[in-house]
Amino acid sequence: MSRSERRVVITGMGVVAPGGIGRKRFWHLLTSGRTATRTISFFDPDPYRSQVAAECDFAPRAEGLGAQEVRRMDRVAQFAAACTDQCLADSGLEFEGLPPHRTGTSIGTAVGCTMSLDEEYRVVSDSGASWLVDHSYAIPHLYDQFVPSSVAAEVAWRAGAEGPAAVVSTGCTSGLDSVGHARALIREGSADVMIAGASDAPISPITAACFDAIKATTPSNDVPESASRPFDRNRDGFVLGEGAAVFVLEELEHARRRGAEIVAEVRGFASRCNAFHMTGLRPDGKEMAEAIRASLAEARVAPEDVDYVNAHGSGTKQNDRHETAAFKRALGEHARRTPISSVKSMVGHSLGAIGSIEIAASALAIANDTVPPTANLTEADPECDLDYVPREARELPTETVLTVGSGFGGFQSAMVLTAHGGAQ
Structure with missing residues (x-):
């Protein structure tokens, strides 16, 4: 089958989003027109111009992550892991029976493990008081948080995927580009199944300060639920959010042979x-x-x-x-x-x-x-x-x-x- 003939479909989906974890809750939030924006609770927002965000009500242990996984993973990787578990279950695909080298991963992220890096710098520098930091105060898994590829590795481990693996980081288009990259790998014949999507957990002091500096985020702090106003005459910047979505992508004939439910085709x-x-x-x-x-x-x-x-x-x-x-x-x-x-x-x-x-x-x-x-x-x-x-x-x-x-x-x-x- 030629590259142009290989079609790619979505057969599984996992979502962690503000106001709704899982595809049903996420869709209910969207169709109700309800907003999930609120005053930032992760840190004291008072010093910042923009004090609102769309936070996920996410409890990693409730989403099936073990104590060691929670300790090892930054929040961005926790989101990706939870979404991976959801999409694997949603797809009905028996990954144990797949040729592992024909299954790959493609995960997008713009800012990687921002929350852990922000927190660990605060610890090792004594809240910025020490220019020469003491690394011995850092957690043992700090290396993984410096390297965004650790997020793709966590996803690959969960699926037993030994095929192509990549992190795509193209800023705010990362979540589209990572799925586009996964689709291309299936179309060219490098994989039959890809676990693809994106995760970001950027709600931290350093991110808030950066967007404050260029006045990109909204200063409408008094009524957080109406602060995000795309296309409205009175809009004044975006509301920072967090979350993830991960999909099972399959070559069409591969999905048909197993009688998979096809959610949509990536055309x-x-x-x-x-x-x-x-x-x-x-x-x-x-x-x-x-x-x-x-x-x-x-x-x-x-x-x-x-x-x-x-x-x-x-x-x-x-x-x-x-x-x-x-x-x-x-x-x-x-x-x-x-x-x-x-x-x-x-x-x-x-x-x-x-x-x-x-x-x-x-x-x-x-x-x-x-x-x-x-x-x-x-x-x-x-x-x-x-x-x-x-x-x-x-x-x-x-x-x-x-x-x-x-x-x-x-x-x-x-x-x-x-x-x-x-x-x-």
């Missing part, structure tokens, strides 16, 4: 870079539009076949306007007829993880013929004049979904998901 993927600015975006949306066009072309899907767009929708003024322009350039007049929404309005922006969390939302939109809303959208920005599905979910036959991401460094990624048996 097209493309990534571009604007080569322009570390944090800035051109207003014309040219590079995102090119990524969208390329992903649609690979999927053999016309713009007018797109039923729903899962937007990046971070809630910063430049991103939302840039993205609106990109949709118009790539989809033409169909952009005005297509429902578009941002789930970041409910679960915040979990940096490298959010692309995979949005793939989960897109696949569930297909499975349930329902488009999640953009919460808190009460007064649309006149420059964001498309159908951004304000506040309430919308039942709609949903066969083809476009999901996009935009990241610092100029990364722009787009992926097309379809119902299995959809447009060929």
Whole structure:
């Protein structure tokens, strides 16, 4: 079978998200239009400009992690491990019977083990008082937290996967790019099954300080539940989040032979870079539009076949306007007829993880013929004049979904998901 003939489908899904662990709770949160943003509880937020975040109510022992695993793993790896356990069970695949070298892993993360590194530096430096630090005060597993590849290793160990293994770190598009990379490995014949997704747990003082410095996060601290306002005239920055989503990807015939339930097909993927600015975006949306066009072309899907767009929708003024322009350039007049929404309005922006969390939302939109809303959208920005599905979910036959991401460094990624048996 040639590379172009090998098709890739999602047969298992695991989600750890603010307001909902597991695909059912996650989907219930999204379709209810309920937000999971609140005042930061992980540390004292008073010194910071932005004091709100979308935190996960995550208890690692309750999610099946043992005491030694909890001690060894940073929160980002705990999220990935819990999602892996979920998606393996969800897929119904008997991994013990698979050729281990034909199963691989591809995990995305933007900032790796930030929480442990932040905490351990505070310990070894005596809260910054000592320039010359004493390493003997550090935990014995600090090396694993310096190396993001440890997250992919944890996932591979859980699945017994001995095939290709990678960590993809392309900023806020990591969660899309890691799944795109896994799909490419299956299409080229390097693997039959991939465990792919992304995880990030960045809610820490160092992250808060960094985003405060460039005023990217919202200062709307008084009413945390309405602080994330993508495409709204009164938006003033994104809400930091955390979480993970991990999938079982299979070559289509491999899935068919075992009678697997197919959640969605990953039909097209493309990534571009604007080569322009570390944090800035051109207003014309040219590079995102090119990524969208390329992903649609690979999927053999016309713009007018797109039923729903899962937007990046971070809630910063430049991103939302840039993205609106990109949709118009790539989809033409169909952009005005297509429902578009941002789930970041409910679960915040979990940096490298959010692309995979949005793939989960897109696949569930297909499975349930329902488009999640953009919460808190009460007064649309006149420059964001498309159908951004304000506040309430919308039942709609949903066969083809476009999901996009935009990241610092100029990364722009787009992926097309379809119902299995959809447009060929």
